[in-house]
Amino acid sequence: MTHLLGRFLGLSRRTKRSLLVIADLIVAQVAIYSALMLRYGTLNPENVPSFGWPLFFAVLCISAVAAFGLRLDRVKLQSVEGRAVGNIAAFAILAAVGVSAFFHMTALPGPRSVPIIFAAFCFFGAAGYRLLALQIFQSFATGDSRKRVIIYGAGAAGIQLASALRAAAEARPMAFIDNNPNLRGLIIAGLDVHAPGRLRDLARKMKAEQVLIAIPSLEKPQLAKLVQEVRDVGLEVQVLPSYIDMMSGVVSTPQHRTVVPEELLGRDAVDLAHHEIDDAYEGRSIMVTGAGGSIGSELCRQLMNCKPKRIVLFERSEFALYSIDQDLKKLAAKRGIEIIPVLGSVTNKMRVSWAIAQYDVQVVLHAAAYKHVPLVEANELEGGRNNILGTMVVADAAIEAQIERFILVSTDKAVRPTNIMGATKRMAELVVQDRHTRSGRTVFSMVRFGNVLGSSGSVIPLFQKQIAAGGPVTVTDPEVTRYFMTIPEAARLVLLAGAYSEGGDVFVLDMGKPHKIIEIAKRMINLSGRSVKDVETGVGDIEIVTTGLRPGEKLFEELLIDNDTLGSTPHPKILRAQEYALSQEQVREMLNELGRCIRENIPHEFRNLVAHTVREYRPWKDVSKPTRSEDTERKDEARLSS
Template sequence: MKNRLRRLLRRGILVLADIVILYCCALFASYAVSANLQVVYANTLPIAGIIILQVAILMAFRLYNIRLVDSSLDLAIRGAGSLLLSGLIVLVLTLTGTKDFAFAFRLTSVYASFNVLLLLGYRIVYRVAFSYHVRGSSGNGYPKTLVYGAGEIGLQLARQFYKKKLPFNILGFLDDDPAKQHSIVGGVTVLGSIDSLSEVLRTTQAETLILAITNLSSDKMRTALDTAERFGIDTKIVPSLFEMEQGRKTVADIRSINFDDLLGRSPVTFDKTPIREMVYGRRVLVTGAGGSIGSEISRQLLSYEPSQLLLLDIDETDLHDLSLRLHQYQAEFSQDIMPIVCDVRNVPKVDRVFEKYKPEIVFHAAAYKHVPMMEYYPEEAIRTNIGGTYNVFSAAVRYNVARCILVSTDKAVNPTNVMGATKRVAEMVASMLSNDITKIVCVRFGNVLGSRGSMLPLFLEQMRAGVPITVTDKRIIRYFMTIPEAVSLVFLAGTLAAGGEVMVLDMGEQVNIYDFATRLVKYFGDGRSEVVITGLRPGEKLFEEKLSDKDKTLPTDNPKVFKAIVNGTLQPEEFAKFIQFVYTMEPSQLVRILRELVPEFSYQGPASLESGT
């Protein structure tokens, strides 16, 4: 209420100021045309009516919605439009009253000119005087700062700086575009490129470097960080494009470098309209909701406003914590968000869930995913990743679910481990059960940075403990994506598929794990940890095939999503018999059948598994 009154008072002051200025314009115009003020004095009431009409037109063009400090091109457009319209009306009224076109035209032209000069002029002068002021050399105590990136984001930072909304004293830009060298962008000079960073730092004595490029390559990221470290200056970065698109951050939310930034990969952007059309107003079930991927799926789903979100997981602690977070810690259960404790291997329970809640869309993320662990316990991976997927999708078909999306992995491509082979069979299960009513699609993506049990959390725990960071091979490379990006592309791929397909995501540039670990220790370590080589683990690949290889995929309408060319099918009757006995077979039998189902599976597990576990 207080803010509303303050806003109305500010607009009222502007209206009064404009009324006074418009009356002065009438006086100036009268004197300029006839060398006296009689025209104004003799027509006080008509002029008052004209001024009131002009103010009404300015209101209609929403000129008073623009704060003086934000005066910009929008002000010029709205102001010019409103003054042009009001000028034409004044011309018609003056012509009607005087019957003298020449006099009416001269008077109106001068009057309109003064309108533009004074009404828009004082707003611009205000902004120049109180916003784009020249700061003192001290920068109000803020650190002297260089900004790498003189594009749109850098320009926004410059504007925030001049508005006193940025706690940094910007000295200049750095940009790799030759056309911008030594030019002025937003009132700030481009002092050089990233290659001249050392020289610019010596000259300016800057204390902070802000990286204002959302798609900075890993090489340039490394150059910037290494140079900044050598000069002992702090390095900050703007939020990723993905964070800004999600509405969680703005350009001004500058933060320190974090672990994700070391990847130096370009963010993924896309149109969210198809996702909203798929999810809005529907009942959505997420299996494995308590996991890293499942919880992010659940969080993002809420932004698309499903009628009911069903969270299914076997881990009651993770499920409870997720439900609390999604309820903003105000409740544990609700009709809108319902946590369900359930094991996807429990056929009767899965069936009851579908019968009771009648989901219309299913995201199946429940799975065992840790490669080395599943080499020792293949029966658990087979029973959950294959049997659980069969149970969920069979129930979906029985209850006429409209669309199911299986979260798969790049390790299903020519698998060398049990986990990857089970996910490949899960894909074949999805293809086998998909039909015209229940469309089931699979989405493969690579390694997800920061997911539980993945590389980054392990490295961080090792650094905290002061023990060596373990990398299996100096040559090992992987494709990475952040959890929010991966989940958003899962949604998008699900909307593009017609049913029965395996969709794959463009994961960007590959990352050398050894180089990443080395940079992690260098920039975030405390001197106790070092990187050591331990040798490849059972089932681990040195290089992973790129999911979007044109020889193995077909393009779709979105350049970040492809359709995989896959081989292999399941025979429904024979597979149903296998599922009947999957919980009683010995591990060695299950591995043998897994190799038959996935001929390209190159098994590398411990020999002891062949004799049972």
């Protein structure tokens, strides 16, 4: 059912309008048939004198003219109220008048009651199927994920708020609370009105999370008292501002606000909704390593919509595991999904193999990694242990258990790396490519991200803190550029890669052109309601300071090593590449040498191993400040636009 709704919602507006017109015409045909049968008291059309194709053809033409004249096809399902219902009533009346005129002009034996009965059937049929469709869409499209709210105040403001929330995907109005005893027990805007004393019971019964106070005329002392009463019940509370405050601008957008990461993309977010995702994960047991991280936790949240049988949260950080476990359990219980928190490291083969076997894992999404460039640069052996050996351990456990799919979360820093973090991720890719050649049943694939907006360690949280503190905002170099994507885009890309994978392939997202970090900083300052400080004049609020490139940091990132291998997928914005791999013997030697470096604690030899294994690796200290040539930029643009 969800697939069908998704496909309907994905239709063009013109197609949807055509379907609504067809539905209205069918309703009119059924209505005239029903009116005649009811008036003559028979189900046999032969007993009805006026029954025949001329009448039905006339009704078809009349109802089509009335529907187009009143523009019923342009009324969105979410707006079936007020004026829309009035238009449907007018449609029924006009169609009835047309039927009456048809009887008069053709001298057919049509009783005067037939048009009236026809109008009633026409109205209830046209309004009824729209309301039914609206209920189905709201139930299946948003499911139980909407926040349940109780509206305090059943007056005009409360009614308008309830109507607005019905068309929203974020919240679901459950009931009204009102002090007026004359309103209690009534149903207003489709919601029951209750006494304030029932708030605690209602919240528990309806599993409400928030109360919206919609009494704009309430005095401030009374409002403060009411807010405290709601908080004492244990519910969140928000207050609808008064009309006077809104008109005077008192409640306009705050001057200093937090910037949403999606505002900084400089492009539309990529729509990665695809039915293949549900097909690939529905009913399966899925393990996410690094489940408490930025990407891992979002993967788990999006998997909840795929109806898996079980999600195994594999995480080494106790607090991160606790947080994501608490975050998912409530929604998982409603959807019948089992959530299993497993505390452990991906470098512990026994623990990984036990988790896969114990919970019958069929798909592994490997997001566990050390990813902070300066930290891994200073702790290279631990970076190699976690990023390379951890990947090997999980991949080998996946092969032994003969699971269906293994997806490695990689990074654009693995392409021609100048830092140990990027090099370890490239070596992890080489391990996955090698394991693909040995696996019987398991399909291995990799996904390369650009910088993920809002993830831990990204520039966005840092800039937000610096702006909130009044500056300065620090940028390493004015010429630094990065590809950017949102956390939902990143997680969705991983899920789609698992669905599209043929084995050993690398998936990247077409993220448009790279952005200069300094421009991101300026945009964040402006969007937060402040201005960039001019160094010469001193005019402005927030100063931008350049600090110089950090160890291992590149001026620009790339997504592919070999552009010639680029291929397409069923999704136009997701690209597939087949890149060079090492032989099984070379990978075995690499892993043996890595193990020796870790055991003997010889980081300099590990760096030599990196330089020997990753042929594109150029140590940061050996890289003079690179400049991006026009030829390079043209190649990058051609790569993703072709």
